[in-house]
Amino acid sequence: MKAAVIDTYKQSMPKIKEVPIPDIRSNDVLVKIVAASINPIDIKTKDGGLKMLLSYDMPMIMGSDFAGIITVVGEKVTNFSVGDAVYGRVQKNRIGTFAEYIAVDQGDIALKPKNINFEEAASIPLVGLTSYQTLHDIMQIQPGEKVMIQGGSGGIGTIAIQIAKYLGAYVATTTSANNFDLVNSLGADYPINYQTTNFAEVLKDYDYVFDTRGGATLEDAFKIIKPGGKVVSIAGLPNYRFGKEYGVPLWKRLAFGIATRNLTKLEKQTQASYTFLFMKPSGAQLDILGHLIEAEIIKPVIDRIVPLTKVAEALSYSQSGRATGKIILQMTNDSEKEVRV
Incomplete structure (x- = not known):
């Protein structure tokens, strides 16, 4: 082959x-x-x-x-x-x-x-499972809660917006002005032009942030999160807690902990939690997503x-x-x- x-x-x-x-x-x-x-x-x-x-x-x-x-x-x-x-x-x-x-x-x-x-x-499969496990499993979004999704017009963002709206969230997202019509059609409530506006300067008191960028963008997420909120990233670094949950050897967990010291500090300062997501394959969850697609809730x-x-x-x-x-x-x-x- x-x-x-x-x-x-x-x-x-x-x-x-x-x-x-x-x-x-x-x-x-x-x-x-x-x-x-x-x-x-x-x-x-x-x-x-x-x-x-x-x-x-x-x-x-x-x-x-x-x-x-x-x-x-x-x-x-x-x-x-x-x-x-x-x-x-x-x-x-x-x-x-x-x-x-x-x-x-x-x-x-x-x-x-x-x-x-x-x-x-x-x-x-990958973007659907990643979004579902972030928004449904980890964040456990309830109707009326607010979530910020980075990169709304990308592979993850286009599906995450739709799942977040299905769960009843108010959704803010970053994209270029050229893609405002697209993300609005998917259900986004507040599109932000990342080329001209820093989301951390216009948003506050969000329940959740779904980070797909990492780096300084991930750190900025803690500027808008409310106490008790959750920041979930697929682009940041794994932390010590992630390593322990996944059975990673101690030396790697310690290395993760050192690399994410600043994120741990931000967690404590904001009273929010940081989770690095390493998506798990799941036929059962793909079946759920399949039903949502057949019901035309997700496209x-x-x-x-x-x-x-x-x-x-x-x-x-x-x-x-x-x-x-x-x-x-x-x-x-x-x-x-x-x-x-």
């Missing part, structure tokens, strides 16, 4: 190579991938930015989420059958969705929502669809930060698309 492969960390771009179709375990299904999506974590992984948390043997196939059709099921698989159209986010130690096939545990997939195509379905937002052979161009575009919604890699040609489920 064809796959986008890197041979070493910090390789400029992956190369398309022929590699063996993966073997499946007893709880796995083998999926013929129709489409996969590009996420910032793919670039961080390629560049070695997550080595403190995860390290991979090389060569490595890139990619974390996908949509496709099951071609083989393991002997212990009970929830799916050959021919099922599914979507999912693989476990972090089994990445490799920028390929024609993937072996994935049945617990990490769900049936594809019936009212969207494979490309749209592939755009959902995918796609910037562009490109063939696997142009993965380098797609990754470069992702790194530019100009994408509105998701960038999709397509594995099948147009003639195959006409007969898909």
Whole structure:
């Protein structure tokens, strides 16, 4: 099968190579991938930015989420059958969705929502699960509460806004003025032009902040959070508490604690909490998201669809930060698309 492969960390771009179709375990299904999506974590992984948390043997196939059709099921698989159209986010130690096939545990997939195509379905798993676990599981948003979502027109932001509104929140978000109409259409109540306005100067007393930027932007979140509020980041640094919860070795937890001393200080000063989220794959939560999509409460937002052979161009575009919604890699040609489920 064809796959986008890197041979070493910090390789400029992956190369398309022929590699063996993966073997499946007893709880796995083998999926013929129709489409996969590009996420910032793919670039961080390629560049070695997550080595403190995860390290991979090389060569490595890139990619974390996908949509496709099951071609083989393991002997212990009970929830799916050959021919099922599914979507999912693989476990972090089994990445490799920028390929024609993937072996994935049945617990990490769900049936594809019936009212969207494979490309749209592939755009959902990572950003949908990240947003749901942030807004529903950690923040536990209640109707009328206020949440600030960074980067409202990006892959995460476009889905997070919709989930936050479903949960009943008042939503502020940062984006460029050109994308105000988009984020308003998704439900944003207060779009802020990050190019001209610092959100920390116009917002106050927010219950929650969903940070997708890290750095100084993350620290600014504590300027608007109310006592008892929660700041959740997918772009900041893991702290000591995160390391303990995930069973990280003590030396790494201590390193996390030192690196996040300023965030710990800000927590104490504001009486708020800081959580670094490392999203967990969940077929059960994808099933929930699928029902919300079928009910037209959530809709995918796609910037562009490109063939696997142009993965380098797609990754470069992702790194530019100009994408509105998701960038999709397509594995099948147009003639195959006409007969898909």
